[in-house]
Amino acid sequence: MQWIDSWGANHYDGYAFKQWLLDNHDIAIYVAVGYITFVFQAPKLVSKYLNLPANAKSSALVPVINKTWAVWNILLSAFAFYGTTRVVPPLLYNLKTYGLHDTLCTFRPDEFYTSDVGVALGLFTISKVPEFGDTFFLVLKGTKLRFLSWFHHTAMFLYVWLSYETGSSTLICAAAMNYFVHTIMYFYFFLSEAGFKNLARPFAMYITMLQLVQMVGVMFVSGYVIAQKYILAGQGIMDGMEGSCSGTTMATARLQLGIYTAFLYLFGEMFVNNHVRPRVAKKAD
Secondary structure, eight states: OHHHHHHHHHHOOHHHHHHHHHHTHHHHHHHHHHHHHHHHHHHHHHHHHSOOOSSGGGSTTHHHHHHHHHHHHHHHHHHHHHHHHHHHHHHHHHHHHHHHHHHHHOOOHHHHHSHHHHHHHHHHHHHTTGGGHHHHHHHHTTOOOOHHHHHHHHHHHHHHHHHHHHOOHHHHHHHHHHHHHHHHHHHHHHHHHTTOHHHHGGGHHHHHHHHHHHHHHHHHHHHHHHHHHHHHHHTTOOTTSTTOOOSSOHHHHHHHHHHHHHHHHHHHHHHIIIIISOOOOOOOO
């Protein structure tokens, strides 16, 4: 992973990337709309032009798709591991050194836009585009796309775009948790697509539990910032003043809380349906 650090130190400019995001809001909308259009139209095109049935498990293309997807997943897992090693240790250091309030309420631009942490945060923001590739593979395999899947990808893409361009002390926390969970999650997907589904399947429940913990963690972070802003405002301490909680704008904190609350509900519903409610066996003819 050192080559990424070397590339970042010599070529990455977080402030320039921030400005690019600010100047190109329309591109975010185009990408999001294009992705959602793909979600609803691609299954029809795959069925028509690749001659794949609605459920393509019997297609000769499936082994090729599985192998390609396995490589894709292990690359994403390796990337997430890189991000975990660059973002989590500094976050833990800040919590230990400065405490919870200062870590969540103080924005450190040099850390956010430069250094190894800044590079990892910039790549985290960019990575939400290639993560759309998950949907591409699901479509090729004829898997029915859940609302959770495409909503999660779209919402995360737009959220990190806004958070990076505005500069957010809470994005570091969200990125740290997301990187860590994705390291494990994408490795699980790799095992599943590489032919070790029986080995990986028992861990599916724990992967979802880990995702739920992530959602609760980010909700706590954004909820804490929102609460502090209201409490301090009641004391006459507004954003920008000494002792304020101005590391994240109120709009960004509310957006983060809203999105992750929706994620918690959707992932919680999936967990209950897959691992709590008893499955009803199909009646024999």
